[in-house]
Amino acid sequence: xxxxxxxxxxxxxxxxxxxxxxxxxxxxxxxxxxxxxxxxxxxxxxxxxxxxxxxxxxxxxxxxxxxxxxxxxxxxxxxxxxxxxxxxxxxxxxxxxxxxxxxxxxxxxxxxxxxxxxxxxxxxxxxxxxxxxxxxxxxxxxxxxxxxxxxxxxxxxxxxxxxxxxxxxxxxxxxxxxxxxxxxxxxxxxxxxxxxxxxxxxxxxxxxxxxxxxxxxxxxxxxxxxxxxxxxxxxxxxxxxxxxxxxxxxxxxxxxxxxxxxxxxxxxxxxxxxxxxxxxxxxxxxxxxxxxxxxxxxxxxxxxxxxxxxxxxxxxxxxxxx
Amino acid sequence: xxxxxxxxxxxxxxxxxxxxxxxxxxxxxxxxxxxxxxxxxxxxxxxxxxxxxxxxxxxxxxxxxxxxxxxxxxxxxxxxxxxxxxxxxxxxxxxxxxxxxxxxxxxxxxxxxxxxxxxx
Numbered sequence: 001x002x003x004x005x006x007x008x009x010x011x012x013x014x015x016x017x018x019x020x021x022x023x024x025x026x027x028x029x030x031x032x033x034x035x036x037x038x039x040x041x042x043x044x045x046x047x048x049x050x051x052x053x054x055x056x057x058x059x060x061x062x063x064x065x066x067x068x069x070x071x072x073x074x075x076x077x078x079x080x081x082x083x084x085x086x087x088x089x090x091x092x093x094x095x096x097x098x099x100x101x102x103x104x105x106x107x108x109x110x111x112x113x114x115x116x117x118x119x120x121x122x123x124x125x126x127x128x129x130x131x132x133x134x135x136x137x138x139x140x141x142x143x144x145x146x147x148x149x150x151x152x153x154x155x156x157x158x159x160x161x162x163x164x165x166x167x168x169x170x171x172x173x174x175x176x177x178x179x180x181x182x183x184x185x186x187x188x189x190x191x192x193x194x195x196x197x198x199x200x201x202x203x204x205x206x207x208x209x210x211x212x213x214x215x216x217x218x219x220x221x222x223x224x225x226x227x228x229x230x231x232x233x234x235x236x237x238x239x240x241x242x243x244x245x246x247x248x249x250x251x252x253x254x255x256x257x258x259x260x261x262x263x264x265x266x267x268x269x270x271x272x273x274x275x276x277x278x279x280x281x282x283x284x285x286x287x288x289x290x291x292x293x294x295x296x297x298x299x300x301x302x303x304x305x306x307x308x309x310x311x312x313x314x315x316x317x318x319x320x321x322x
Numbered sequence: 323x324x325x326x327x328x329x330x331x332x333x334x335x336x337x338x339x340x341x342x343x344x345x346x347x348x349x350x351x352x353x354x355x356x357x358x359x360x361x362x363x364x365x366x367x368x369x370x371x372x373x374x375x376x377x378x379x380x381x382x383x384x385x386x387x388x389x390x391x392x393x394x395x396x397x398x399x400x401x402x403x404x405x406x407x408x409x410x411x412x413x414x415x416x417x418x419x420x421x422x423x424x425x426x427x428x429x430x431x432x433x434x435x436x437x438x439x440x441x442x
Contacts, residue, residue, distance in 0.1 A: 140432075141392070141431070185426065185428035285368040288390050
């Protein structure tokens with residue numbers, strides 16, 4: 001209790017409830033954990049250190065779930081020789097959350113090399129989580145060699161096409177998209193015509209007041225196309241969501257937290273549970289970033305998402321493993 | 323001093339012979355030296371080096387992944403002239419080019435990575 005919002009809108013040029021200063025402040029905190037909540041059109045940001053003090057009403061809401069990403073089981077190089085250990089640490093973190101999440105999203109790169117034993121190990125570790133339901137989308141590392149057949153056999157029961165699907169939880173509509181298959185030379189992530197058509201139909205019958213959560217592996221916004229960090233046809237997918245008042249887009253792939261708010265859409269990427277990757281353009285390539293062992297866990301993490309009915313946006317909170 | 327100069331000339335001559343082979347793609351130019359049977363493409367930092375490679379027909383090209391992240395080598399044509407399985411660190415893929423032509427390929431995991439093999 002007692003933690004006051006740090007920012008209020010001073011200049012809201014886009015009429016989107018976010019001024020540049022407020023946005024930058026959220027960005028600055030993303031690396032260490034920040035909570036950004038839109039309340040009555042006002043962006044409020046809190047540092048992670050203050051979260052325990054926050055009003056439980058603000059934090060809990062009707063629905064709480066956790067996003068984990070990029071566990072890369074099977075990776076064993078110096079950037080992190082123990083990805084099973086850090087995934088277990090992520091599950092411990094989740095089990096310690098004040099508000100137990102109802103389920104988890106895994107936004108892909110479950111495995112490093114699509115090997116059955118890698119998927120088996122992740123499945124075993126995730127059984128230790130208090131939240132039993134896990135909703136997956138594939139990363140490019142999960143569909144190597146077989147265009148995702150094994151992935152769909154394991155995780156895609158009841159899904160459409162290459163593994164896309166939607167479901168509802170407490171009035172929130174979730175859409176899991178696949179953008180890691182049929183990639184074209186020189187291009188980015190791809191959703192493809194068939195999936196876009198399905199998505200248009202999927203949301204057509206929903207009321208515009210329905211909160212929407214879209215999750216996919218590769219970012220659905222242009223983070224850094226030079227490294228392939230974007231999706232060719234994401235603009236079409238987002239066009240189908242224009243009528244909705246609250247859209248939250250959750251991605252992985254880039255192994256670092258990043259957030260962008262555009263109108264009613266909040267884009268967010270989760271940290272990895274395995275190894276960090278460099279900031280866009282800050283290295284020769286997006287390969288694993290080697291950091292001193294005692295710093296590794298401060299660059300890995302989980303994302304806790306809370307939906308409070310009546311608020312404009314879902315509260316997205318990143319926290320590191322150490 | 324003289325010896326060093328000579329060895330530099332010797333090296334230059336070797337380079338010239340190699341270049342001649344590369345551009346003419348014919349063993350006859352290289353004065354009794356057989357053409358190289360294999361040629362290497364290295365994968366480092368999410369890129370193919372050399373990005374464009376010229377070889378004579380019959381040459382086997384071998385790609386080696388030296389990144390910490392798996393990559394593939396897949397030709398863009400349809401049907402595909404060649405398509406590797408995923409290559410983890412230090413794993414290799416080889417393909418023998420028997421027909422002349424320009425072969426563009428990419429990493430199907432990281433499609434920003436592209437390269438070309440020109441077969442003469």
